[in-house]
Amino acid sequence: MIRVKKASGRLEPFNREKLINTLVRVGADEETANEIVSVIERRIWDGIPTSEILDRALTLLHKRYPPASIRYDLKRAVMLLGPSGYPFEDYFASILRAHGYIVEGVRMIIEGRCVTHEVDVVVRYKSERVFVECKYHNRRGIKTDLKPALYTYARLLDLNDQFDNAWLVTNTSLTTEAEKYLNCRNLLYTSWNHPEGLSLRELIDSCRLYPVTSLNLPHSVIEEMLAEGVVTIKDLINRGSKYLSLLMPNIDAKSLLNDLKRIS
Template identity: 30%
Template sequence: MKITKHSGHKVPFDKEKLKLSLKKTGAGTDLIRDSLVEIEKQMYDGITTKEIYKLAFAILKKTSNGFAARYNIKLALQMLGPAGFFFEKFISRLYAEDGFKTKINLTLQGKCVSHEVDIAIIKNNIITMIECKFHGSKEGSSDVKVPMYILSRFNDLKAKRHTLFSNNETFDSCIIVTNNRFTKDAQDFANCTGISLLSWDYPQDNNLKNKINKGVLYPITCLTTLSTVEKEKLLILNQILVKDLIDDSQGLHKIGISKNRIKNILQEASQICKLI
């Protein structure tokens, strides 16, 4: 049986890949087995990956909001838009949780012109410039023009000293982050020129998906017990991660959520973060 990808290309159905994605939600062996059986019953030749996702999400949600939320991470990143400002904040938090000092939304003078820099980070006296490329749909990808353009900006900025975390500093490296994917040409150009890339599935062993799961750094937009409007209100209050709500639930009270719903939301948050 073949399935239709977001690009429109048809590829053979990979049961093991679907099984792995279900396993990463925290679902047990029995639930994974039963889910696969139910999904395969409803599949047909040419079914889209989006339809398969909806089937899996609905099955998981019947059992646990937490499982469904963890299955929802990639879509949750797309909800950190529309312009990607909250995606930049999310990426800043990812690095802060890994021991980096971070600053966001900087305007810095290069050797030739001024530039807006999404994020600057420092650890072990190494200062890195991070540029975020946000895509609001699954179809979007960052091609070779992205690292080519950012390389020129990086070269202009590193030729001059800045006041970032202290005085008289220079950028040592550059990372480009996207919530979707980089094309093969973009990866090859970045590798050749020394720029680092971070996307949903690249690099293979230390990609965005793995960083999120390993650090338990889930965005609040993955929660199924919150409405879209409620998620936006919490993001404005700077509650970016699910664990922010566990550490401090006052934001839920501030946006007018009832005590009973807060209890359900925190229960789902705890399930996602494996605290219960």
């Protein structure tokens, strides 16, 4: 039996069906997904890191169906928004706008009863005003623990004359204790796979707002785009072919722009 090593170091059996389902979910047809997994199965060994499998599947998928490869390793693309958490805050604010939330601001300074707070994102939805606390990680295998849940609630207590609720958002998983506490205090939360309907993965896929780090572009180009506030593929499309030509003089900007439009 072939086992794979998770980012946490835990070993678990290689699951062919799980990998096929992942490939199909991002847009590959059943036949292509089965072909890719069959190729991978012939080249893996016991204890292979899941990151190695992801790299191999992504390379094969990109050759067969480039648009799907952008959605395949979305979790890693979000992690590449770092090392600071600022692009992630901007990215999540864009996701909220795409879902109909009114974003009042990002990184807002707000006076509480006792102290001054820098709030990552402030949003309104229907009659509620909510502040968002973003907890960003740029490495796999790290979970958001109880501490951010505790200080998110403490911040709400100091700001509850101005906000109806608080929302803790992370791009990885929450520990069981953190999730238990957030539910106990009736706080909103979003982690990579939870809760159903409000997970980060679902929020991204449902509005097709993919980060520029999904693209197979030089690291220096990605860094320049993020520094200029170009966080999503739609941001890049809105800048137009002239911006792409200035950023990457050696590419066919119009052709790339057309490819990006098909993705988003």
